[in-house]
Amino acid sequence: MDSKQQFLDKSSEAKEIFLPHLSADPVIFGFDNNELKVLLLKMNYRKQWMLPGGYIRKDEDLDEGIVRLLKERAGVAVSYLEEFGVFGKKNRSEFYFEDFDETLFQKQRFITIGFYALYNATTLHPVADEMSETCEWIYLSELPEIELAMDHREIIEKALLTLREKISIKPIGFNLLPEKFTLPELQKLYEAILGKELNRGNFYRKIKNLGILKKLDEQRRGGAYKAPDLYSFDEENYKKALENGLNNW
């Protein structure tokens, strides 16, 4: 079907169902091959990459809406996302729909609310909706090469910045790493989020001081070097640290 026609077909139903002027965009980060990636889709129309965002129903809470639309657009079930920013420039999406007239629901001014979540990329299997050619994980290192719709590059950058700030306050990694991991793997995750290399000794000391790790009586087998110790998160202390923060003062 014609990709323009798909928008036109949705417009009048959208006016009935959704709040005008307000959209939501999920930034789902995954971690794989020591790199962060983000879940994006490419719509049939314009073939630009974008976040799997959408609109909020008149009869649902905002928190419900972001979970529903992520499921609808990307086929992934995520139970909680954290709000990290609101993007409200008046002309942020005006060029995207220039092929349409003002009666199109999707063409009106939208202030969009950004939400993020962190997941182990191997456990989420994206499925594109009918409006999209594909929905997949894209490494952050690939983003400079691809065309992103509207202000979605800025939205992803703000999400990453928020993640960098949060890592000073909250433990991170529970959803991103496999159940058992080595300290070098955890360090790679922190380095990927912070965008810089960390001193190994300092990192080990600080991360152990947080009290969120449990050393297992197992080693990672199969490497060429001495088998490194495996760790898992101490779930109770991890939760406490999530609630109370890492208490720098």
Add this chain to the structure above:
Amino acid sequence: MDSKQQFLDKSSEAKEIFLPHLSADPVIFGFDNNELKVLLLKMNYRKQWMLPGGYIRKDEDLDEGIVRLLKERAGVAVSYLEEFGVFGKKNRSEFYFEDFDETLFQKQRFITIGFYALYNATTLHPVADEMSETCEWIYLSELPEIELAMDHREIIEKALLTLREKISIKPIGFNLLPEKFTLPELQKLYEAILGKELNRGNFYRKIKNLGILKKLDEQRRGGAYKAPDLYSFDEENYKKALENGLNNW
């Protein structure tokens, strides 16, 4: 004038000017007498306390809107506010306007965006708008005693929580303290934000390590004890720390 009539008078103009379904609420924190306070107004209608919030014009950016409406409602000029949360429960304000019918602009469902800023309370002089009986600073310790409209208590609590998190990442105090201050005064500010007492030795050591303070060749005179040293913020290092964060990793 009848306070209900004031709403009715505003409704049809509001429909022309403002985006529907979207509001913004500023939480302005001040610091005074070793305590945090927040800027609130009491509207003529219902006489409940509330944040000096309002609506966003169709023709302005969201960031412009929050600055404009704060000026209009509270008479204070604040150049920058930071977004900290979005409040999107579908029934968050439905009871507030129960005296009105559905045609009232103000009665529709609003998703509100929370912004905060920190100011030296002695430099901002609030002036109530025509819809309000008063607009003034209220100490956080007084909040349990007063009636707050809608979900504004939850909004203030989330702003305070955000401030507590930010204090681990960013320096705080530049706008809240007078230009020259003593270390005990700075510690009181940190304690007010964190809601707990801090060990003096640890606090002095950590705050000095941040490199954001400049010790002045002056002491606070007039007390009964040994005159304490005065400090000011090293503006350049403070700005750097704001941009780069306090770098815990």
